[in-house]
Amino acid sequence: MSINILPAISSYASELTEIFKDLHANPEIGFQEERTSKIVAEKLRSYGVDEVHTGLAKTGVVGIIKGNGNGNRRVGLRADMDALPIEEASGLSFSSTNPGTMHACGHDGHTTILLGAAKHLAETRDFNGTAVLIFQPAEEGLGGARGMLAEGLFEKFPCDEIFGMHNTPNGLLNKVDICKGVAMAGAAFFDIDIHGVGSHAAMPQQSKDSLVIASALVGQIQNIVSRNVPPLESCVVSITQIHAGSAYNVVPETASLAGTIRYFSQDIYALVASRMKDLCEGFEKAYGVKIKLDLRNIFDVLINDNELSDAYMEAAKDIVGEENIDDQAQPATGSEDFADMLKIVPGAYCRVGHSGTMPLHNPGFVLDPNVIPIGASIMARIVEHRLPMK
Secondary structure, three states: OOOOOOHHHHHOHHHHHHHHHHHHHOOOOOOOOHHHHHHHHHHHHHOOOOEEEEEEOOOEEEEEEEOOOOOOOEEEEEEEOOOEOOOOOOOOOOOOOOOOOEOOOOHHHHHHHHHHHHHHHHHHOOOOOEEEEEEEOOOOOOOHHHHHHHOOHHHHOOOOEEEEEEEEOOOOOOOEEOOOEEEEOEEEEEEEEEEOEOEEOOOHHHOEOHHHHHHHHHHHHHHHHHHOOOOOOOEEEEEEEEEEOOOOOEEOOEEEEEEEEEEOOHHHHHHHHHHHHHHHHHHHHHHOOEEEEEEEEEEOOEEEOHHHHHHHHHHHHHHHOHHHEEOOOOOEOOOOOHHHHHOOOOEEEEEEEOOOOOOOOOOOOOOOOOHHHHHHHHHHHHHHHHOOOO
């Protein structure tokens, strides 16, 4: 089967590419997407979207499109808008113009995909019910979904079901996959501050060396997964930062560690959190220092509804063909705050491949713009499938 991009979307694919390039060149960190949200709102209004609401969780945008039918069911579509604090090294002609900020996860593409779906749905309105378009800020660990939910997202804009999408730089344009049930890991971030006693480096016996303590603590924390988590459970604990010292001849008084936990079970997260707390308290007593652990949940486990996952793939088949569908994908240890929305409204989250092969969150990441009309067609089609005209 040839790729069946919806005709209306195909007709303005070049316009979508230009929107994508503009967003890519002007990335904005979470909750600072002022320019991006303004463009999104302007585009939605120009497409004839019935209602455009701005300012939810600072920079979030919600659009409402009513179909030609008089049905009362409502289907949500969600895209994220924020960039990452990464210096771009892609070499693209439309590279970031904001130093130290880059769309290294493809949220510029996600935003454009949803805009493409919005334009099609607003023009055709070949569905019986209402489409709710959610442009979310601050997905990258800053709590954008929780911010929108706290401000009444689904009270103000109810949805019966909701669908999200992420690009996958796997070199396989047109390939669409989904993992039913538990699909993506929950995540917590942690900071550990160690306050010891500093000294001259030539007289370390006068110190309580925070750097030595931090190094030992790293090793013990990394043992939690191998020695406390049951072998058939999946969990990742990674120390990603260590900071200490300012001179060659000074034993540092303070040191700090930071990192992340990824998990698929709340019980496993509780186990790891308890062990980290015990280790910090034990090291504090053993070394006679002060150790502060700040452990906070950032993402919930993402759970796809089985029936809606099948429905999503049926819609995707219309666009990419059955041979390009994988409905048995494995769970991912990455995290996604769309999980918070799925805790309230049932839905599904799929991945769409493209020709890029540089990993997400890499300075050289490149999103293939050819995936945009494909993603937009899938998102538009799921609305038409779930809200069929009688």
